Amino acid sequence: RKEVEQDPGPFNVPEGATVAFNCTYSNSASQSFFWYRQDCRKEPKLLMSVYSSGNEDGRFTAQLNRASQYISLLIRDSKLSDSATYLCVDNAGNMLTFGGGTRLMVKP
Amino acid sequence: NAGVMQNPRHLVRRRGQEARLRCSPMKGHSHVYWYRQLPEEGLKFMVYLQKENIIDESGMPKERFSAEFPKEGPSILRIQQVVRGDSAAYFCASSPEGWSGYTFGSGTRLTVV
Numbered sequence: 280r281k282e283v284e285q286d287p288g289p290f291n292v293p294e295g296a297t298v299a300f301n302c303t304y305s306n307s308a309s310q311s312f313f314w315y316r317q318d319c320r321k322e323p324k325l326l327m328s329v330y331s332s333g334n335e336d337g338r339f340t341a342q343l344n345r346a347s348q349y350i351s352l353l354i355r356d357s358k359l360s361d362s363a364t365y366l367c368v369d370n371a372g373n374m375l376t377f378g379g380g381t382r383l384m385v386k387p
Numbered sequence: 388n389a390g391v392m393q394n395p396r397h398l399v400r401r402r403g404q405e406a407r408l409r410c411s412p413m414k415g416h417s418h419v420y421w422y423r424q425l426p427e428e429g430l431k432f433m434v435y436l437q438k439e440n441i442i443d444e445s446g447m448p449k450e451r452f453s454a455e456f457p458k459e460g461p462s463i464l465r466i467q468q469v470v471r472g473d474s475a476a477y478f479c480a481s482s483p484e485g486w487s488g489y490t491f492g493s494g495t496r497l498t499v500v
Contacts, residue, residue, distance in 0.1 A: 313488060322478055322491040323430065366429065373443040374420070374432035375489065 282306060283369050283378035291384045296357050300381045302350045302367030314341055314352050315366040317380065323366055326352075357385045389414070391481050391492035392461075399498045400469045408464040408495045412481030419462045420489060421454060424476045436462060469499045 285302045292298045304312070312329040327334060329341040329350050340353040350367055362385045367378040392411040400406050412419050421433040432446040436456035447454065451469075456462040466473055476496050480489035 320476075320496075322493050324491070325488050328488065373435045374446070375422075375430075376432065377422075377430040379429040 282376050283367055285365075285367050285378035285381045287379055287381060289382040289384050291386060292357055293386055294357055294359060296385075297353065297355045298357055298383060299351055299353045300365055300367075300383075302352075302378050302381075304348050304350065304367075304369050306369060306371055306376075307348065309369045309371050311370040312343060312350050313368040313370060313375070314339075314350075315368055315377075317364045317366055319364075323377075326365070354383075357383075359385050359387060361385050391416075391479055391490050393477075393479050393492035393495050395495060396493065397496050397498070399500060401500055402470055403468050406466040406469050406473070406497055408466075408477050408479075408497070409461040410464070410479030410481075410492055411461040412479075413490055416481035416483050416490075418482045418484070419456050420480045420482075421462075421464050422478045422480065422491075424478065424494075426475070430478065433464070466497075469497070471499050473497060474499045 282305050314326040315323040316326045317323040327336050327341050329343045331343050333342045338355045342351045364380040364382045366380045369376040391413055394409050419436045422430040423433055424430045434447050434454045435443040439458050451467045453465045476494045478491050478494045480491045482489045
């Protein structure tokens, strides 16, 4: 079983749509998580941290459900520039454990 | 403040040759991490280093791979006797003490022919 699992997608949505990604993790002791964004053939870039209380940054909202061991990312009012792969990340110990990523394609 | 610098950006090696990948962390960052991303796959942790110390190498293949972060100079990931399966993007990341939201370099894409 993978430690961090994501639906690979792709999610094809029109501009302006709201889209949500979920991610599940297997390590019940994990305390902190991130969402990273990776554009094609580029390095991952930190999008936001994920807190138990949830956090919002502009059009992006991240939630953590410890009981069910899943993390979500909600993107409102999608832009063409949001097209990328979104990586769910478990921050455990000395390393980050990455999910395989969910690909988002926003269409005009 | 320059970001994490990796070079070369692209590296082509024939089977059996050695590959050396370099990473200079962001100024003020003392922690360096190496990750590998195989085609169409997620990033996999390889090794975590601080200056002159390997802290965690649990993700490193047992043979042919080594890493160092000397007192002076960049961190080096060395792959001896490369094989086709080593073809991947190798990303380096750095962080300051006590923060785990790394900054990644732009990666080195290794192609073994």
